Amino acid sequence: MYTKYNVMIQHANISEPIYLRLKEMILNGELKQGEKIVQEKIADMLGVSRTPLMKALLALENEYLVESIPRRGMYIRSWDKKEIIDIYICREAIEGMAARLLAQSKDENIIKQLRDCFSPFLNSKEINLDAYTEADEVFHSLLIKLTGNAPLDKIYFFGNIHEKVIGHGLIRPPEETLNEHFKIIKAIEKGDADAAEQFAREHIKKSRELLFDQ
Amino acid sequence: MYTKYNVMIQHANISEPIYLRLKEMILNGELKQGEKIVQEKIADMLGVSRTPLMKALLALENEYLVESIPRRGMYIRSWDKKEIIDIYICREAIEGMAARLLAQSKDENIIKQLRDCFSPFLNSKEINLDAYTEADEVFHSLLIKLTGNAPLDKIYFFGNIHEKVIGHGLIRPPEETLNEHFKIIKAIEKGDADAAEQFAREHIKKSRELLFDQ
DNA sequence: ACATTGTATTTTGTATACAAAATACAATGT
DNA sequence: ACATTGTATTTTGTATACAAAATACAATGT
Known part of the structure; x- marks a missing residue:
């Protein structure tokens, strides 16, 4: 694996593990929304210098997790309800298009991979929530990846x-x-691009609307 | 303006002008596709050190203009026909969604701004190509910006x-x-979200198909 | 003639030094 | 008591030094 390779050679780029660690810290709340990242402090904490830390921070900035105010510093971004909804709208556009493209491709192997995500849950009476959450993530990623459209991904x-x-x-x-x-998968299988896009969008839209009403 | 501010204060972040200059060099072919960026060489050429150059390169990497191969260097990316088409497909999804959102918003001011892009060309017999190219760029950017959806932008x-x-x-x-x-603008004006999305998509699709046939 | 090994040179990745800007906060004035 | 100014401290942005990896290329063997 890529990571193992990095461990093997002594002088590999240390930015990648820093990036992953920082992301983890943002995800689990070790770094709080709006918090300022004092570079030297975090660098010391991670046992590295500011140079590779800066690289990792710039990568995170591009993912919208961190915000840079020139000459002032880097801050953990904070997200309000509006922005979360906006992101869901982006997903509607992107996943909808992905479903459309897959429907047009008519590739049996694609259908199989998508079905395989959820087949374990089909005949089980009690669905394991962790396993299903994982499957859900894989499914939505696959939907994009299988299009073979790198920019879309x-x-x-x-x-x-x-x-x-x-x-x-x-x-x-x-x-x-x-x-x-399964409605999405079946529409893709049938090659019905309009329906595939429609179902993919509605699926996300429903979650978005529920989020909004809370 | 932002840039002027940077010139006024002495010790501002120099990465921004480097980033802009490099982008320009990629656009006008001073840096060719596939070319390796030897950091010290470019840094000397621009009269800066490697530190702010690296920042600029990382920003360009995130825009897909530059590709980093760890321990090997940064290279100007090259784009094949497939990738260009893939990008057009992304635009279809994004601009289509934007047109839909604008149609739902029913904001007179939005319609006005969109109309203003092309009103100069309406009654002219001879359309100035440079001016129209500029207007086209503004229109497509506005379509996204006016949604107020920052992630989409x-x-x-x-x-x-x-x-x-x-x-x-x-x-x-x-x-x-x-x-x-104008078909897109009128659909937005009418509040017909489906038509607005449809027209916005077709508009891009036609260009994509023409590009493909060449 | 071609492939392989070994050495010199180049280039990257990281740490660090330093100047300028930002910030904290005490001293002073109203 | 509060605002304002001035100074000390912190922090950022940039340049640079250095080690390790990558590359270029000459020397050697087949």
Whole structure:
């Protein structure tokens, strides 16, 4: 694996693990929204210098997790309800298009991979929530990746991050969403691009609306 | 302006002008696709050190203009036809959604701003190509910005860059696209979200298909 | 002639030094 | 008591030094 390779060679770029660690710290709340990142302090904490830390911070800035105010410093971004909703709207556009593209591709292997995400849950009476959350994440990532459209994946990645940060992995119960997932898959299987896009969008829209009403 | 401010204070972040200069060099071919960026060489050329250059390069990497191979260096990315088409597909998804959102907003001021882009060309017999190219760029940017959806703007920015890099500012003649632009605006004005999205998508799709057939 | 090894040179990744800007806070004035 | 000014401290932005990796290329062997 990539990471192992980095460990093997002594003088590899240390920015990647810093980046991952910082992301983790933002996700689990060790670094709070709005908090200022004092570079030397964090660098000392992680046992590195400011140079690779800066690299990691710039990567995080590009993912919208960190905000830079020139000459003032880097701050952990804070997200209000409006921004979360806006991200869901982006996902509607991107995942909708992805479903459309997949429907047009008519590739059996694609259908199989999508079905495989949720087949373990089809005949189980009690759905394991952790497993389903994981499957849900894989499904939505696959939807994008399987299009083979690299730029689409790149712009989706940004939104995906946010969803994880905000921390509502599952907004609605599996009983409700499992069926929606299969509606999307079946439309793709049939090659019905309009329906595939429509279902993919509605699926996200429902979660967004529920989030909004809270 | 922001830039002027940077010139006024002595010790401001020098990364921004480096970033802009490098982007310019990529756009106008001073730096060629696939070319390696030898950091010290470019830093000397621009009269700065490697530290702010690296910042600029990381920003460009996030815009997909530059590619980093760890321990090997930074390279100017090269784009094949597939990737250009993929970017157009992204634009279809994003601009389509933007048109939909604007149609739902029913804001007179929005309609006015969109109309203003092309009103100078309405009664002119001979359309100035440079002015129209500029107006076209403004219109497509406005379409996104006016939604007030910051994440949407952010992910669009990435695709927009590319279009400029690739350098086909205008793929089709104004006589053909002017009408399409107004079809989009009128659908937004009517509040017909479906039509607005549809027209916005078709507009981009036509350019994409023309590009593909070449 | 071509492949392989070993050495010199170049280039990257990281740490660090230093100047300028930002910030904290005490001293002073009203 | 509160605002304002001035000074000390902190922090950022940039340049630079240095080690390790990558690369170029000559020397050697087949």
